[in-house]
Amino acid sequence: MTVMTMYTSNNLCNIRTGTVIQGKWHKRHYEIIKPLGKGANGVVYLAKEGRAFVALKISNEATTMMSEVNVLKRFSEVQGITLGPCLLDVDDWLHPHEKKIYSFYVMEYIEGDDLLTFIQKRGKEWIIVIILQLLGDLHKLHEKGWVFGDLKPDNLIVSGAVPKVRLIDVGGTTIRGRAIKEFTEFFDRGYWGMGTRKAEPSYDLFAVAMIMMNMCYPKRFERKENGREQLRLMISSHPYLKKYEKILWRALDGKYTCAHEMRKDLLQCMQQPTEQKEKREGRTVRVKGKKKFRLLETMFLFVCLLFMYVVYLYVQIL
Amino acid sequence: MRKGTLRQILLITDGCSNQGEDPIAMAALAKEQGITVNVIGVLDQDIIDEQGLREIEGIAQSGGGISQVVYAKQLSQTVQMVTRKAMTQTLQGVINRELKQILGSHASIEHLSPEKRVEVMEVVEELGETVNLQVLILVDTSGSMKTKLQTVKEALLDLSISLNARLGNNEFSVFVFPGKKGEVDRILDWTPKMESISSVFPKLTSGGITPTGPAIREAVQQFQKRRSLKGLFTHDGDDDVYIEQSM
Structure with missing residues (x-):
């Protein structure tokens, strides 16, 4: 057998606009419009069949294509x-x-922005909305016996007039209980040394927590010596993430066995009037520290007066 | 289908061999005995020389495996991807052979309609999940590899995380070349857990020569030894079916 190339051949990346791809078996025609994206296993093009827009994925790796x-x-x-x-x-x-046969498949074209772009355009308040939608979808997926695997903002498209998140690249989707087929380091709990690569709901939920991290740190970051400690710092030092700290940690530690649990906790956390609570807490602290505060106030006034007097003297001398 | 075992050699190197037998011939020998040879070339910033590149491709080609040249940073992802893809390739080869027996010499997966192919791939995937796997890892520790050893160690730990998530059993063994005295040293005997290499790796010293050919030869012998030992202890040989890929 020949050496397989891991990366898609250049010819597939440069299919020209207007090229018509005709299927060998079903004889349907697709006119290439433009490339939409390139993955490790192939290229996705926007194409037209008659008047309808479709997404066409073509690859020189029949094997992975068929499993998708x-x-x-x-x-x-x-x-x-x-x-x-x-x-x-x-x-x-x-x-x-080339006189070579390539496999391709055609799917519905989902128009929209990827998650990071969407949040940048529409604002941070959308993060939680999307995450709740996503958890709802994941729950259904898990119930059907699948785990999404390669969950990351790039694989989530927000589309429609009423924004709704859609999962697009199914290359990593794995039957529950098997080994995850495809993953991205930043979102993979194995990479962070925080769990196995077995396809179980908690694997996806780890990635959901990391997606929230990625929303707050759009550039992502590399793992250092102690991954867990590093994540702890990143969460506690960001005000948005800090609010969901407990839930994030439950997800990162694999404590949630089902997406619904995490969804419920997030909803609850949102409904809590966190700001008021903080204010109240702040007030009690102030009462306790009142005496100390008064002392500080007196000292501050004294220093101010002293300073003004010095300035006055200085001006007088000049 | 009976539960079989796939056998692979994974060679991690950064250049050309300069001592002993031709590694390409040794890889061909491995293949004859049903062992797949995969090669990963690790680059620093510099570009690998033409000769080294040709050797890396040649070894994988004659060893029935996959080769990939990467920067040290991408090593973890590549190691697991190469191993998985080589497994699928071997299993596909087996299925192809079966198809030929049933449908005649012209049949192969590529000639099936997409609908049928999808079904065949489902079987291949199922097998890939449940089959047992033995991977012998050969690490080049000659001169220039010295700075990359830490990355290699991490990639191997990562590989065991990936493979141990499968349903089938895994066994790993790690050899380095050149060895302290001889051409090859074993630093990890067959084990399902790779964690113990953490303690061995920092102590490795790097030598000047690169006996890639002898290293592959030795690796093949290790597989044979293991086979005969197993035969001694478990009397029924049927227990262990080795899956081999035909051309």
């Missing part, structure tokens, strides 16, 4: 739930110049 098709197929079998994009067609394409 498998996942998409299962998704579309679940009626009434829009998790991933709908699968429309699977076929082979004979490259006219």
